[in-house]
Amino acid sequence: MTHPPFVDYQAVLDQIHAEVQPLLGRGRVADYIPELAKVRGDQFGMAVVTLDGTVYSCGDARTPFSIQSVSKLFALTLAFQCVGDALWERVGREPSGSAFNSLVQLETEQGKPRNPFINAGALIITDVLCTRFVNPETALVEFVRRLSGNATLQYDDRVAKSELATGFRNRAMANFMRSFGNLVNPVDDVIDAYCRHCAIRMDSVDLARAVAFLANGGVNPWTGETIVDASSAKRLSALMLTCGTYDAAGDFAYRVGIPCKSGVGGGIVGHIPDVLGVCVWSPELEPSGNSMAGSHALERFTTLTGQSLF
Amino acid sequence: MTHPPFVDYQAVLDQIHAEVQPLLGRGRVADYIPELAKVRGDQFGMAVVTLDGTVYSCGDARTPFSIQSVSKLFALTLAFQCVGDALWERVGREPSGSAFNSLVQLETEQGKPRNPFINAGALIITDVLCTRFVNPETALVEFVRRLSGNATLQYDDRVAKSELATGFRNRAMANFMRSFGNLVNPVDDVIDAYCRHCAIRMDSVDLARAVAFLANGGVNPWTGETIVDASSAKRLSALMLTCGTYDAAGDFAYRVGIPCKSGVGGGIVGHIPDVLGVCVWSPELEPSGNSMAGSHALERFTTLTGQSLF
Amino acid sequence: MTHPPFVDYQAVLDQIHAEVQPLLGRGRVADYIPELAKVRGDQFGMAVVTLDGTVYSCGDARTPFSIQSVSKLFALTLAFQCVGDALWERVGREPSGSAFNSLVQLETEQGKPRNPFINAGALIITDVLCTRFVNPETALVEFVRRLSGNATLQYDDRVAKSELATGFRNRAMANFMRSFGNLVNPVDDVIDAYCRHCAIRMDSVDLARAVAFLANGGVNPWTGETIVDASSAKRLSALMLTCGTYDAAGDFAYRVGIPCKSGVGGGIVGHIPDVLGVCVWSPELEPSGNSMAGSHALERFTTLTGQSLF
Amino acid sequence: MTHPPFVDYQAVLDQIHAEVQPLLGRGRVADYIPELAKVRGDQFGMAVVTLDGTVYSCGDARTPFSIQSVSKLFALTLAFQCVGDALWERVGREPSGSAFNSLVQLETEQGKPRNPFINAGALIITDVLCTRFVNPETALVEFVRRLSGNATLQYDDRVAKSELATGFRNRAMANFMRSFGNLVNPVDDVIDAYCRHCAIRMDSVDLARAVAFLANGGVNPWTGETIVDASSAKRLSALMLTCGTYDAAGDFAYRVGIPCKSGVGGGIVGHIPDVLGVCVWSPELEPSGNSMAGSHALERFTTLTGQSLF
Missing domain, CATH: 3.40.710.10 (DD-peptidase/beta-lactamase superfamily)
Structure with missing residues (x-):
């Protein structure tokens, strides 16, 4: 370079x-x-x-x-702060080779998502945050405020609710990973936190x-x-x-x-x-x-x- | 950096x-x-x-x-010299998400390999060289001689023959891509050149x-x-x-x-x-x-x- | 014969x-x-x-x-009584070629299960019953009573609750099909009715x-x-x-x-x-x-x- | 009935x-x-x-x-006469759930075709006949003559040659199964016999x-x-x-x-x-x-x- x-x-x-x-x-x-x-x-x-x-x-x-999946980067960083390399026992580091919301690889690979940037992986990351923080979405908002230096950042409740009302595929993934034991918090809690941190503006x-x-x-x-x-x-x-x-x-x-x-x-x-x-x-x-x-x-x-x- | x-x-x-x-x-x-x-x-x-x-x-x-798949880098470079960006119509640039010798993605994606570094992609690259050169393996050996500055490099005939005698999976891939029209030279010629350039020492x-x-x-x-x-x-x-x-x-x-x-x-x-x-x-x-x-x-x-x- | x-x-x-x-x-x-x-x-x-x-x-x-998936036969018959051949717009009639609880084919085939006897198909059948009956599990129990001539048949509440507490994979499927628009009732209602009719004794x-x-x-x-x-x-x-x-x-x-x-x-x-x-x-x-x-x-x-x- | x-x-x-x-x-x-x-x-x-x-x-x-895949029924019967139930070690008896010429399941299931009526399975059947008969296509023609009572039946050489010249996908399958060791005769011999028996008129x-x-x-x-x-x-x-x-x-x-x-x-x-x-x-x-x-x-x-x- x-x-x-x-x-x-x-x-x-x-x-x-x-x-x-x-x-x-x-x-x-x-x-x-x-x-x-x-x-x-x-x-x-x-x-x-x-x-x-x-x-x-x-x-x-x-x-x-609405930053949507860009929030996955901050969520990953925060989860990595919490648990370090133990994170990689629950989520991989490989490109997925399939669509960001595919369930096929989850089935083949026993509920372990390919990486933290596809939806399934970000749900595992969110599950880590749900275990660590009482209000994971607040923790993430505060983290992003510190990183950006803008203390007024907030998530958009209407966007979060809009996704909550329609996010059946994310619920499918979360339940699927829960069936493999790779997601431990109640599915509704994880989905809730996930939709909120995606809705940060x-x-x-x-x-x-x-x-x-x-x-x-x-x-x-x-x-x-x-x-x-x-x-x-x-x-x-x-x-x-x-x-x-x-x-x-x-x-x-x-x-x-x-x-x-x-x-x-x-x-x-x-x-x-x-x-x-x-x-x-x-x-x-x-x-x-x-x-x-x-x-x-x-x-x-x-x-x-x-x-x-x- | x-x-x-x-x-x-x-x-x-x-x-x-x-x-x-x-x-x-x-x-x-x-x-x-x-x-x-x-x-x-x-x-x-x-x-x-x-x-x-x-x-x-x-x-x-x-x-x-035996450099084996390392040759795919040199073959890709030589093929890129020959046809430039037209190459990407026949082979993708994405990680495959599956094993280097998998045929599954080829079926889903109509005979277009994910990238030039998996076997299927390297066979397409070799097919390009077969079209361009009368002796593609000689052309590649000469190319690598110039890059390394070692004019004595050669491929190992026993290794090439050993792979030729057992490479049924590569033949499967080549025939499969030929069935989709994405490989144009006779399968035996492509496999032959492929095994030889993998066998460079x-x-x-x-x-x-x-x-x-x-x-x-x-x-x-x-x-x-x-x-x-x-x-x-x-x-x-x-x-x-x-x-x-x-x-x-x-x-x-x-x-x-x-x-x-x-x-x-x-x-x-x-x-x-x-x-x-x-x-x-x-x-x-x-x-x-x-x-x-x-x-x-x-x-x-x-x-x-x-x-x-x- | x-x-x-x-x-x-x-x-x-x-x-x-x-x-x-x-x-x-x-x-x-x-x-x-x-x-x-x-x-x-x-x-x-x-x-x-x-x-x-x-x-x-x-x-x-x-x-x-516990009759479990045998109930799928009776549920199918009852749903067929309700909607006839219109049923086949929402569920296929082909062997699945994969495990009874696989989600892979659902993804490939846009949320339409292969047949009514795999779990995904039976969830669609149950969804049909949920639309037609206020208490679909009661309707099914009564149907099976008439077929068998035993008016005392009942489902086992403990088995139903046991499956309800652990059926994350079925919830994954139901949410997945809902994301494709092929399941119309609330997922919890469908899963509830499904677990009950599987639990008939x-x-x-x-x-x-x-x-x-x-x-x-x-x-x-x-x-x-x-x-x-x-x-x-x-x-x-x-x-x-x-x-x-x-x-x-x-x-x-x-x-x-x-x-x-x-x-x-x-x-x-x-x-x-x-x-x-x-x-x-x-x-x-x-x-x-x-x-x-x-x-x-x-x-x-x-x-x-x-x-x-x- | x-x-x-x-x-x-x-x-x-x-x-x-x-x-x-x-x-x-x-x-x-x-x-x-x-x-x-x-x-x-x-x-x-x-x-x-x-x-x-x-x-x-x-x-x-x-x-x-041209009877084409109908010949698979006669080829299966003849192969079953030759080796009996040992046949099922090399080919399954389940519906495939995917296209008749798909290679995906072959990869997942290690080169064992789902059943003898998809192309991959029929190639295994033909491989059995190639092992048993010097001229498998002649043996099959004679078999069908006896079954039908028509001693003049023959295969159509032009159709056989037409398929031979274009059957890259069947060659892909045969090589693929050979790579798993489930096909034992030379691929060209098996493809040749296969195309001939499909070409019976x-x-x-x-x-x-x-x-x-x-x-x-x-x-x-x-x-x-x-x-x-x-x-x-x-x-x-x-x-x-x-x-x-x-x-x-x-x-x-x-x-x-x-x-x-x-x-x-x-x-x-x-x-x-x-x-x-x-x-x-x-x-x-x-x-x-x-x-x-x-x-x-x-x-x-x-x-x-x-x-x-x-």
Whole structure:
């Protein structure tokens, strides 16, 4: 990896903002959670935060959105703080090779999800948090507040309830894993906490700030607090790269080349080790579940800056 | 990624060499190809080549071995030179989520293999080479000679014949893909070329040299020849990271954190962008098909040097 | 099919009773429902009822047991009475080719179970009953009382509660099918009714009497009531033959050759068209989930009587 | 089963012949073997042979066609004559639950096909014949000549060659099973014999005569020769019922209710135990691979005659 002496991030963001315009308004917003379907599709925002705290942004970077599966990254980190490597006895670290909400592999592999970023894996993570915290969703909100430095963050109750009313597939998974003994808390409690932490609302700037600890060797750059040790920060980043963008992680690594985690709300967070955190948001999705304009923007970002892992 | 001002690679290799001794003689050598089963299991060699050409090595680093699936990396690069991105119409870029020789996904996905590093994908790559070259195995041997700077490299005819006599599963795959129209040359020709390029014999030093072009932005550091452009070098490296170590790629990225490609002969090649090429060899395998001592050695290497992607 | 002028059914049952003795006490009683695990394993009973009402029996033929999946036959018949062929839009008529509680095929086939005799299919059947009846389990108990002529039949509340407390896999299936829109009542209601009708207690004589309507062209031989028309009786019998004995239906048809439905309580009901109803019970199961001594007894029965479909 | 005192089979066939007219010319002829695609689609013939040798027929009942998978029934019978129940160590007796040419289950179940009527199973059967006979296809042709009483039967070399040139999927299966050690002869020999016996040409009258031994307790009614014992005849018939009509066997048993074996040439043979053999032919297929008009005709046949197993 070459560190160019100077990158004009603002110019890069402005160029990307202009380039993605033709992509907006042509895709589909996630509609499996009714509340999410109400979001206007043609929005786009992007934010970069370097480790010295400088923020660069464009478009709708200050519009809050439902972070959805991006919360899986924070939930994983918090669960990892709680139980460390014992976590890997209950959830794997391999790409799944199938859809994020598939039950097939769970059956073949006796209720152990492939990784913490597919729904089944995130339910196990949530189960860990339910065991550790009386109010796991509050614990997670507070954790994300500290990471982003924004003490006003909250989850959106309507979105949580909307998903609770329709999330039969997640209930199927949770019951299935419970039947294998890999989920221990009452299914309703786990689903409840899961839907709440997926419903956290954040904007792109806050998310870029919240992910920066991974670029900073596991240390929250805004507080100096060690979130995870440096080795674990590297390892969580590796997991993002191989598993963070649904069933398109291989393609994403190929095209973008930095660790990312996406959500069906249209957000994608990523980071470049030792350099920056980044977040892009645009609600219209590719069939893979990743933001269409967001994926393109990140590909352009690593190309224009010449910065990627490889 | 931090570039430490100085890493004493030789000391690191010597330490690793000492550390792996207790692992040797406890695993299983690949036996599905009868010729391979004859290799003594407790051997271990490792070599590092920095981009200035300095070679560091330990143990059996100059003992030649059958590179087997490591050849898939060179075959992919050569096929990519031939047809470029058109390659991805016939083979995907996603981790497979199943065993390297599984036919299940081929059936679900209509004969298009998940990636070029599983057997089915490598057969498609070989098919591309069969279309382009009269003697694809000769073309590949010559390509690897140029990459490594060793003009005496050759494939081992006995190993090739041994695999030819027993490779019914590869024949099954090739016929299966032919039934979907995704393989176009006669099955026997493709299998023949495939077995030959898997049977190339190289030692760890030569392999560390041969992979260095990927660390060097696509340019062969020993000749100055552009093998692939810089962007493609990054992308092939991303593919190694997500798909290069069989069904343990996620775990490998988590533990080792650099792009690698392994083979059942016990070899693993890898590289650190802008810094070095590396190869480790030890014939005893983990259930995943990766070298047991080799995997451990690479994990120690990135830990001890503090160098990885993340 | 030849109708032998005279078969001494009592002699046949006595011979079978003697023959199965060495099989008893060697298998495993179902233990996934804790209440069921308490049943003594070495019991065996068998009953034959010819269409004139004559009863032949041996062993523990008057010991009541938990009919479990045998109830799927009665539930299907009752649901078929309610909605007729419209039923087949929601559940298929094909052998599943996989375990009775697998979720894999449900995913591939968009929430439509393969047949009404696997758990997923029986949940759809129960959903139909939940829509039609305020108290579906009461409706089913009354239906079975009429079929058997025993007005005292009841379900066992402890068994139902035992399954309710542990049936996470059935809840997984029900939620999964609900996510596809193929299950319409609240999951808890469906599971509740399902566990209750599986927990009906009957003895072998009553079950042999209850299945006799299928041998009698759809007409309850004890009351003259038409349960289903003659064509439907044939068709339900065909379904029993191809799908009635879990994933061993092919083997069962091969060895036994009459339509049967088995349950993990160890009961198996069957019939010979125009001739008789039969029930055998022995709690120890084969890996397929069918009663071990019961399967053997039915094979001997069709051999010794010379009566089968073929 | 009721044996009506008299059925006017000719009237039944004439009525069916009239009824199926609107179905003809609307379906698709099999085209995966180029030679088969040349057959005119709107043909229809049907023949019934009672055990006293009386022949009833209608339409194109004397037009020869390619029997294709119907040959699997004769090949199985011949292989069963050779090795008896030892056969079931190499091939199962369960419905497959997946497409007739799927490789998925082979992988899960270690190269043992589900039943002898899917392609993989028929290749194992052919492998048995290759071991037993120097010219397996000649042995099978002679066997079918004896069963039908037509000494002029032959296989169609053009059809055999057409399938040989395109049968990559069958080659994939054969190599796959060879990799598991469940196929022992050279793959090319097995494929060769398989394509030849699928290419036997027969007309509906000859096929109805050839299947009659199964209705006659295993004894060839035209010669008195015992083909298989009575118990085996029943068992092979059970196998036809549960597995004989591709992935629609459950539906077929439900609608038609007699043991049948179909082929993509459009032929379906069946029998009613103790009564008759039947064959219907019409080249246009349902998506399941069974003849469209043929399936309908058999459903009407069992309804109009009141004769079925159940």
